[in-house]
Amino acid sequence: MTTRVTVWNEHRHEQENEAVAEVYPDGIHAVIADALREGGFTVETATLDDPEHGLTEAVLAETDVLTWWGHRAHDEVADEVVERVKEHVLDGMGLLVLHSGHFSKIFRELMGTSCALKWRDAGEKERLWVTDPSHPITDGLPEQFVVPEAEMYGEHFDVPQPERLVFTSWFEGGEVFRSGCCYHRGEGKVFYFRPGHETFPIYYQEEVRQVLRNACEWAAPSDDGPEVYRGNHEPLEELDSTPEGR
Template identity: 65%
Template sequence: MTIRALVWNENRHEQTNALVRRLYPQGIHGAIAEALKDAGGISVETATLDEPEHGLTVEKLENTDVLLWWGHKAHGEVKDEIVKRVQERVWEGMGLIVLHSGHFSKIFKQLMGTPCALSWREAGEVERIWVLNKNHPIAEGLPEHFEIEHEEMYGEPFTVPEPMETLFISWFEGGEVFRSGLTYQRGAGKIFYFRPGHEAYPTYHNATVRQILGNAVRWAYNPATAWKRVNQAPNTPHDKAPVPLEVKGPRLHEDGEEGYK
């Protein structure tokens, strides 16, 4: 089955910065989409911040298996109702891949429940990324480590919850290290945070980075039917219980009445 991926990008640096526009003439979302198409078995669409409903309509998300998210300077412009819509789809089973500065996106902070803060430096340093579990599907086909010639530094502490697994650790020329590949699950949805991807460098043209993106989409894909009840709290009447029972005490709610959320 073909995996349906949607690449979301705020698409602001490309409009205002000549360097970014030169590196990514089709936008960062275009470069990522191209990498996924090259991976095979993945159909790809893109969406950007300035589209109606940020390109994340109910219909679009219903037909998305894995959403990839790149944002940086315009996190605050993402409407809260759209964030909630994306969050509910993740709970239902849609995969989410959060890239680079997307650590400060509303959707990632909402799903993590923590500040997601870190230290940073923009100096074009070498980033050496070490693979901690070569048997993980996201690391399939990777060497023990690889380097990106120029990248922005992210440094610990990274104030995120303890992940299911830390797949990659980065070292930078200035001496900092960073947990640069983390997996989570929220509800039925798998989440992967992947650090590289500063807009001022050609990171998404790097063959190994592109391979990881394809691997991550395949890992995050959940073929099961969407878990639509994950956000529901139905009132089950006593006469519908698996084992018949009688009401023995006082009640605040009538049968079938909605509870408080």
């Protein structure tokens, strides 16, 4: 069965900033969606200004992986939608949080921390190093690749220690950053990927597009593991219910 991905984008910068519109005339979500369709995924898109932000119960029920790009309007995302997304992640839906989505309500809710960091927008070079070459998100990538112009994010990044750290970035100004962080929340997988500032054509870069495809494949629900049961449970072994056996 083909993995179903919903690409969510705030879609405000592209409508209000000419420089961003020149880079992403149809929206960041359109470029990400194209990258994923190239990988054989079934892709739909949704934006902040859609009814219920495009993330209705019906949409999420048909979504295996949700990608999230937001920046200037985090506070406009309705709390009830955040809770809906959270419940689907806990039930097994994958979540890819991209770039400035580190400050989104859903990522902060799932991490339980401020998710704050250092930043600088100077268009400097970023070199991403693969720090876990055994991880499937790194499939088909070189041991390092360069994003020619990027917004700097620097440590300390206030997130829980990643279960797997897939990429570490170095910036021309000297900072480093944990740029590819893997987590499990409930039955769902969460991946944070740093590159993607709106004024630079980062989502057109083939290495970045390969990361997105690999990450969606990794984060998709899997039927490989055992079925999990929770709640009141009958004993597997016979219990001695006599007063002496209590």
